[in-house]
Amino acid sequence: MRDVFESALEKLFTDHVSAEAVLNAERDGWQPQLWAAIEESGFALASAPEELGGAGASWDDLFGVLQLCGRFSLPLPLPEALLGNWLLGQCGLEAIAAPLSVAPRADLVWEGGRVSGTLQQVPWGRHVEQVVAVVAGPEPTVVVLATAACSDKILSTNTAGEARDDLVFEQATPLASQSLAAGLAADVLWQGGALLRSVQMAGALQEVMRVAAEYVNERVQFGKPIAKFQAVQHQLAVLAEHVAATRVAAEAACVESTAGLALLPLMAAKICASEAAGIGASSGHGVHGAIGFTHEYSLHLLTRRLWSWRSEFGSLTYWSDQLGQAVCGAGVKLYWPTITSGALPQ
Amino acid sequence: MSIDQFNYTRIPADAELLRAEVREFLSQTLADFPAVRRADSWMGFDAEFSCKLGARGWVGMALPKQYGGADASAFARYVVIEELLAAGAPVSAHWFADRQSGPQILHYGTQAQRDFHLPAICRGERYFCIGMSEPGSGSDLASIKSRARREGDKWVLNGQKVWTTNAHRAHYMIALVRTSDSDNRHGGMSQFIIDLTLPGITVRPIKDLTGSEHFNEVFFDNVELSDDDLIGSEGQGWQQVTAELAFERSGPERFLSSMALLNTLIEMIGEQPDRLQAREIGRLTARLFTLRNMSLAVTRQLQEGKNPAWAASCVKDLGSVFEQEIPEIAQLLTETLPTSSGGSDHARVLAYLMQQAPSFSLRGGTREILRGIIARGLGLR
Numbered sequence A: 001m002r003d004v005f006e007s008a009l010e011k012l013f014t015d016h017v018s019a020e021a022v023l024n025a026e027r028d029g030w031q032p033q034l035w036a037a038i039e040e041s042g043f044a045l046a047s048a049p050e051e052l053g054g055a056g057a058s059w060d061d062l063f064g065v066l067q068l069c070g071r072f073s074l075p076l077p078l079p080e081a082l083l084g085n086w087l088l089g090q091c092g093l094e095a096i097a098a099p100l101s102v103a104p105r106a107d108l109v110w111e112g113g114r115v116s117g118t119l120q121q122v123p124w125g126r127h128v129e130q131v132v133a134v135v136a137g138p139e140p141t142v143v144v145l146a147t148a149a150c151s152d153k154i155l156s157t158n159t160a161g162e163a164r165d166d167l168v169f170e171q172a173t174p175l176a177s178q179s180l181a182a183g184l185a186a187d188v189l190w191q192g193g194a195l196l197r198s199v200q201m202a203g204a205l206q207e208v209m210r211v212a213a214e215y216v217n218e219r220v221q222f223g224k225p226i227a228k229f230q231a232v233q234h235q236l237a238v239l240a241e242h243v244a245a246t247r248v249a250a251e252a253a254c255v256e257s258t259a260g261l262a263l264l265p266l267m268a269a270k271i272c273a274s275e276a277a278g279i280g281a282s283s284g285h286g287v288h289g290a291i292g293f294t295h296e297y298s299l300h301l302l303t304r305r306l307w308s309w310r311s312e313f314g315s316l317t318y319w320s321d322q323l324g325q326a327v328c329g330a331g332v333k334l335y336w337p338t339i340t341s342g343a344l345p346q
Numbered sequence B: 001m002s003i004d005q006f007n008y009t010r011i012p013a014d015a016e017l018l019r020a021e022v023r024e025f026l027s028q029t030l031a032d033f034p035a036v037r038r039a040d041s042w043m044g045f046d047a048e049f050s051c052k053l054g055a056r057g058w059v060g061m062a063l064p065k066q067y068g069g070a071d072a073s074a075f076a077r078y079v080v081i082e083e084l085l086a087a088g089a090p091v092s093a094h095w096f097a098d099r100q101s102g103p104q105i106l107h108y109g110t111q112a113q114r115d116f117h118l119p120a121i122c123r124g125e126r127y128f129c130i131g132m133s134e135p136g137s138g139s140d141l142a143s144i145k146s147r148a149r150r151e152g153d154k155w156v157l158n159g160q161k162v163w164t165t166n167a168h169r170a171h172y173m174i175a176l177v178r179t180s181d182s183d184n185r186h187g188g189m190s191q192f193i194i195d196l197t198l199p200g201i202t203v204r205p206i207k208d209l210t211g212s213e214h215f216n217e218v219f220f221d222n223v224e225l226s227d228d229d230l231i232g233s234e235g236q237g238w239q240q241v242t243a244e245l246a247f248e249r250s251g252p253e254r255f256l257s258s259m260a261l262l263n264t265l266i267e268m269i270g271e272q273p274d275r276l277q278a279r280e281i282g283r284l285t286a287r288l289f290t291l292r293n294m295s296l297a298v299t300r301q302l303q304e305g306k307n308p309a310w311a312a313s314c315v316k317d318l319g320s321v322f323e324q325e326i327p328e329i330a331q332l333l334t335e336t337l338p339t340s341s342g343g344s345d346h347a348r349v350l351a352y353l354m355q356q357a358p359s360f361s362l363r364g365g366t367r368e369i370l371r372g373i374i375a376r377g378l379g380l381r
């Protein structure tokens, strides 16, 4: 399944998601034609079960798709739509084809059949039509809110010009709602978002690696390609190690998340990817010299995303803290068994 | 070389079944084994323990049944060795035979060499050491000078090896030596299986900076060898050694050397870590978990009969950075005076591993050499 998805989407992105298209999106915002192409391909629905309008694709199946979104700097919330539709599917709700995002954090409360509160840092918030969010509480519910119904928007963008907006709702009637499926945490979208960003970063880092290796073989200084200098070689060797770590960690998180989100692999993936993001941006730019620092040269499309994605849905510090609390709290006897079982101690 | 070689690989269920058995065995056999000795990891030598493992079928287990092995998969062997390393079991005696000499004899050895060595290896009774480095040849291994000359139907070996781990306790050395002149830098070398009791061999232990005796210098003074001692083909020594290095660099011993310290550190911190402690332990845990997944991806390639030399170098380099950082992070997280005697378990394990740590990125190929190999794979050399 993974290969089929990947090759189909790679073709679509190669045709539609050029560096120029990404820059246009950063400048102009939403790219309706691009979204239309994705909507037509049906990819945004893939994570929902077939009976609810999707393709029943697991995170394992979608690993390649998410990596491609990172590699191409896709300027649309396809990863977020996949997460939203996955959660709706888990809770028995119909998948949504319209532009869709998720709320990483929300402080929503029910007031009768309506909800009030703020959805924080919604990716592409100002552009999408609907947002999936979770109303916490003793019986958490998943809700779909129409962005048209929000009473206020506090706009912000990340370092890559991607909208990350707070959406305020007052007494809004959800388009759909359902109890959160058993086994899912109230911060499932936060966890799932960390999974998305880890895999996107794995894709972006592989592209940084590829572009850098290509560039150092072309650029000549002191009469030879700079690739022949050991200091350059070793920087990229270390980068390759981190890219490899990020890739396998992200894949582990996806493969192990077929039943529900696998927290330990997911935390490891976000921590390793966030660490690698800094190294990738530093070495990637380092070996490029001044040309890589220009707007003209497209390396920054990747690095400006890495700088933001590593902090979104929980930073290195956030997830390290969570993981450290969990393993220390369980005591040293469970430490090694936790590593080999791949599951956090209960 | 493609990053895609790092495919997430789950240990197959049948191999995973062994884990409980190994853990049970270790918790009984090593019940009173002190933390400081656990810190010796795969440098800890205990022949009796190796024989016990041999009796359980856990040495040379990937070798064929006809030689006393278990025809086990690379994953089954992985489960056993990672459990041994995580527990700090004293595996050094049989380690090199299990990891590389056994597979090498199976691959290149004559029938007589297999019949003679492999069953003893599988019993945990026969120990090997690896004779590559010489005083003038470390990273530049191809510059070795030890030389075996043909005299009639014999070979006469003269020269010196150095840093040979366990030579003072091993029965045999597999040595890379020069056997002819060659215009090709990588030509003219061959490997011999050398019985260390032969006349003309002197083994002198070299104390390491902690005062421990793990490695040695070995002198060869007109040592007589026969064609039967040659392993593989004459002149193919370099190719054989290169293949061997994939086994040498890919295993969990390349990131678990400081496991004893990570354990005492977590114990010392206790169940309510402060913010800094939680973050650093969390970050180390994520890296450990991921290094293991990288190493399993390499194991899959070994199992499929591929040569994962490039990917193994990635694991070893990233792994030794990790092992070396643990003593540094331990210093950052707790107020512990490292002690060589007296003090708590944690203080002694910290002292020991802090001092051993520099060797982690030397043995088995230095950081710079590994990064060079990785760069070559990336098309930069």
Ligand SMILES: Cc1cc2nc3c(=O)[nH]c(=O)nc-3n(C[C@H](O)[C@H](O)[C@H](O)COP(=O)(O)OP(=O)(O)OC[C@H]3O[C@@H](n4cnc5c(N)ncnc54)[C@H](O)[C@@H]3O)c2cc1C
Binding pocket: B129, B130, B131, B132, B133, B137, B138, B139, B140, B162, B163, B164, B165, B166, B215, B359, B362, B363, B364, B365, B366, B367, B368, B369
């Ligand atoms: C604990 C321990 C156990 C060992 N056990 C064994 C054993 O059992 N058998 C065995 O044969 N050997 C063994 N060794 C030796 C080990 O393989 C060598 O130490 C290693 O290959 C480096 O060689 P060297 O020490 O001569 O250092 P050198 O090669 O002299 O290196 C010194 C420094 O120069 C750098 N350098 C060298 N060449 C280059 C280059 N081309 N580019 C950039 N930098 C370079 C190195 O990276 C290193 O930083 C052991 C070593 C240790 C520390």
